[in-house]
Amino acid sequence: MTEPILKIRGLKAGVVDRSILNGIDLTIFPGETHALMGPNGSGKSTLAAVLAGREGYEVTDGEVWYAGKNLLELDPEDRAKEGLFLAFQYPVEIPGVNSTYFLKAAYNELRKYRGEPELDAADFLNFVKARVKLLELDESLLRRPVNEGFSGGEKKRNEIFQMAVLEPKLAILDETDSGLDIDALKIVANGVCKLRNAHNAQLVITHYQRLLNYIVPDRVHVLSEGRIVQSGDKELAMELEERGYDWLTKEAATA
Amino acid sequence: MAHSDEMDQVVSSLLDRAVVDGVESKRLQAMRETARAHFVERGIPPIEEEDWRFTNLGALRELSLHPAGHPQAGSISPNVLQRLPLSTIPGNRLVFLNGYFIRRLSSIVEEDGVQALSLAEALSKHSALCERYLGHAVQSHETPFAALNTALFKDGAFLHISAGKTVREPLHLVFLSTEEDTEQTHYPRNLIVVEGGAHVTLTESYHGAGASSGLTCSATELIVGEGARVEHVKVQDENESRFHLGAVAVQMARESQVRVHSLALGAKLSRTTIYAGLVGQGVECLLNGLYIPRNSQLADHFTIVDNAAPHGISHEYFNGILAGQSRGVFHGRIIVRPGAQKTDAKQTNKNLLLSDTATIDTKPQLEIYADDVKCTHGTTVGQLNPESLFYMRARGLPLEMARHLLIVAFAEEILNRIRNEDIRGALSEVISKRLGSDAEVRYD
Numbered sequence: 001m002t003e004p005i006l007k008i009r010g011l012k013a014g015v016v017d018r019s020i021l022n023g024i025d026l027t028i029f030p031g032e033t034h035a036l037m038g039p040n041g042s043g044k045s046t047l048a049a050v051l052a053g054r055e056g057y058e059v060t061d062g063e064v065w066y067a068g069k070n071l072l073e074l075d076p077e078d079r080a081k082e083g084l085f086l087a088f089q090y091p092v093e094i095p096g097v098n099s100t101y102f103l104k105a106a107y108n109e110l111r112k113y114r115g116e117p118e119l120d121a122a123d124f125l126n127f128v129k130a131r132v133k134l135l136e137l138d139e140s141l142l143r144r145p146v147n148e149g150f151s152g153g154e155k156k157r158n159e160i161f162q163m164a165v166l167e168p169k170l171a172i173l174d175e176t177d178s179g180l181d182i183d184a185l186k187i188v189a190n191g192v193c194k195l196r197n198a199h200n201a202q203l204v205i206t207h208y209q210r211l212l213n214y215i216v217p218d219r220v221h222v223l224s225e226g227r228i229v230q231s232g233d234k235e236l237a238m239e240l241e242e243r244g245y246d247w248l249t250k251e252a253a254t255a
Numbered sequence: 256m257a258h259s260d261e262m263d264q265v266v267s268s269l270l271d272r273a274v275v276d277g278v279e280s281k282r283l284q285a286m287r288e289t290a291r292a293h294f295v296e297r298g299i300p301p302i303e304e305e306d307w308r309f310t311n312l313g314a315l316r317e318l319s320l321h322p323a324g325h326p327q328a329g330s331i332s333p334n335v336l337q338r339l340p341l342s343t344i345p346g347n348r349l350v351f352l353n354g355y356f357i358r359r360l361s362s363i364v365e366e367d368g369v370q371a372l373s374l375a376e377a378l379s380k381h382s383a384l385c386e387r388y389l390g391h392a393v394q395s396h397e398t399p400f401a402a403l404n405t406a407l408f409k410d411g412a413f414l415h416i417s418a419g420k421t422v423r424e425p426l427h428l429v430f431l432s433t434e435e436d437t438e439q440t441h442y443p444r445n446l447i448v449v450e451g452g453a454h455v456t457l458t459e460s461y462h463g464a465g466a467s468s469g470l471t472c473s474a475t476e477l478i479v480g481e482g483a484r485v486e487h488v489k490v491q492d493e494n495e496s497r498f499h500l501g502a503v504a505v506q507m508a509r510e511s512q513v514r515v516h517s518l519a520l521g522a523k524l525s526r527t528t529i530y531a532g533l534v535g536q537g538v539e540c541l542l543n544g545l546y547i548p549r550n551s552q553l554a555d556h557f558t559i560v561d562n563a564a565p566h567g568i569s570h571e572y573f574n575g576i577l578a579g580q581s582r583g584v585f586h587g588r589i590i591v592r593p594g595a596q597k598t599d600a601k602q603t604n605k606n607l608l609l610s611d612t613a614t615i616d617t618k619p620q621l622e623i624y625a626d627d628v629k630c631t632h633g634t635t636v637g638q639l640n641p642e643s644l645f646y647m648r649a650r651g652l653p654l655e656m657a658r659h660l661l662i663v664a665f666a667e668e669i670l671n672r673i674r675n676e677d678i679r680g681a682l683s684e685v686i687s688k689r690l691g692s693d694a695e696v697r698y699d
């Protein structure tokens with residue numbers, strides 16, 4: 001049997017005075033796409049943050065195995081170099097740091113890590129051309145500082161463009177669909193689908209079933225109060241769209 | 256601060272061991288007398304004085320300072336110049352050693368409309384111009400050290416740009432100190448006269464070799480004629496044992512545009528006083544500065560924007576990046592005199608603290624005596640943004656690189672305002688390298 005890309009067991013985590021994730025189990029195999037849904041504040045972004053290695057969250061129990069490695073022992077940059085990618089719910093503006101320069105640095109760190117020669121500026125621009133097209137990205141964005149003054153939709157599209165350049169093994173997309181107009185949603189979703197293959201996997205966090213029409217998930221999970229209270233196939237997302245979360249969260253509470 | 260009748264010992268020894276030789280004009284002699292009296296009266300300012308509250312000159316008193324003599328020929332080799340951070344900048348270069356002009360190390364290509372020579376020589380050769388302008392922009396009474404410079408200077412640069420002349424390449428004034436002599440004082444004095452409609456870019460840079468202690472007490476006067484445009488870049492890169500107390504004083508005639516950039520990179524303790532006299536109507540003035548002290552360095556900027564005529568625009572931007580136990584001081588005074596209506600004065604001071612032990616004292620000071628004016632000021636003090644750092648690391652950039660990119664970006668905000676590309680490029684490289692070692696230190 002193939003080894004999972006991600007294996008989370010009994011993960012509990014929180015901030016200093018508060019527990020947010022209360023025992024999460026989740027296994028994702030290569031070639032799979034999982035959707036993570038759930039009410040506001042249920043812990044979806046926290047799970048993404050803990051996986052990406054954001055400071056300020058304390059893991060109190062459980063373990064996370066990523067491609068056979070103990071993920072929680074790695075620095076954020078090493079997780080990235082191992083092929084973990086987080087598309088941020090709120091991408092950060094970084095004034096004064098040029099987008100192309102930044103992405104080239106990131107890409108070259110990845111190549112160095114794999115023992116491949118670094119690309120110079122010209123070769124890098126050539127390399128990204130196809131990705132720019134794939135996401136129909138406005139090229140002038142690349143000449144601006146990272147995310148600075150980008151519109152909400154431009155920021156989200158830029159996240160997926162970065163993903164297209166870095167070609168991660170596991171991509172976690174945190175509400176990438178929110179803020180995208182209808183056409184942009186199709187383009188971005190289409191981009192994500194083109195990047196899928198038998199060796200990588202996606203964890204797609206969303207509130208809307210619509211995205212899942214384009215990026216069809218193998219599994220759908222519902223997070224509530226830091227626990228996965230229901231898992232199912234893509235039909236579950238449709239049911240949620242109709243019925244909301246009430247029936248699940250109540251079930252969980254009375255269980 | 257009242258002084259006892261007895262003259263302060265440090266003050267008297269600073270003045271007494273210096274002998275100004277040669278024959279000087281009556282006016283210059285009188286100017287020196289007045290300046291000397293000012294300095295005696297003010298003395299070395301103690302921290303009880305409001306303008307020196309954050310900058311303690313106690314350690315300066317510990318030195319037994321004596322004025323540098325004319326340096327020995329051959330006491331510095333020409334390839335020292337090639338190793339200077341700004342050596343790649345093209346254009347004419349006047350080189351000074353311990354405050355004295357050294358022809359052998361300088362390169363001056365004759366050009367119509369441009370006079371570039373030592374002030375010592377100019378005092379006789381261009382006596383009329385010197386008579387007319389020397390002491391015009393420097394307000395000796397404002398700062399005791401400008402007075403000290405006036406009392407004791409012997410040499411420096413004299414530049415004269417004729418009316419309407421556009422000087423293509425920048426002029427570079429390089430001030431070096433030799434390694435051998437410690438506890439020396441240097442008093443370079445620069446007089447720069449840019450006539451109406453002329454355009455010129457200048458750099459004034461101070462570099463200290465080795466680790467010799469001492470004091471550089473410099474004063475630069477920039478007289479800018481009607482409609483002239485000047486970009487002036489001062490780089491203070493003294494060694495970490497020296498004191499640097501320097502003034503740049505600008506006098507701006509009608510519709511002139513002046514951009515003064517001040518970079519404080521070195522010295523144990525430095526104060527750069529920038530005085531901008533907006534004398535004529537409708538002038539535009541930019542004061543743009545960066546200080547990057549580390550270890551136990553102190554970098555102080557004291558700016559005075561003196562609006563004396565209507566429709567003056569002045570923008571001040573000062574960024575500080577402070578590491579180690581360093582200290583930064585920014586003091587921004589804006590004066591709007593009666594009648595200086597429609598003045599538009601803006602002042603921004605931003606600071607990045609890279610350690611818990613670095614400190615910044617910043618003090619805006621607005622003195623407004625006209626009613627139809629726009630004056631704003633703002634200060635920020637902060638650390639590197641953890642959100643930005645995480646974002647970059649989540650893309651695979653090592654923490655050190657992420658820190659470095661953010662720190663350099665903060666410096667570039669200032670450097671990007673330097674219009675001359677060669678100067679901007681050279682400084683950007685030097686500063687990025689300096690800041691590199693700060694980024695490597697983990698403080699968290």
Ligand SMILES: Nc1ncnc2c1ncn2[C@@H]1O[C@H](COP(=O)(O)OP(=O)(O)OP(=O)(O)O)[C@@H](O)[C@H]1O
Nearest residue numbers: 015020038039040041042043044045046047056089
């Ligand atoms: N650093 C933090 N400090 C304090 N509380 C936090 C922190 N991070 C998250 N929380 C809290 O934990 C809970 C889960 O937050 P999280 O952002 O993971 O929710 P989410 O499921 O992503 O919600 P949404 O759908 O609104 O994006 C929230 O109540 C939030 O306020």
Ligand SMILES: [Mg+2]
Nearest residue numbers: 044045046089
């Ligand atoms: Mg969220």
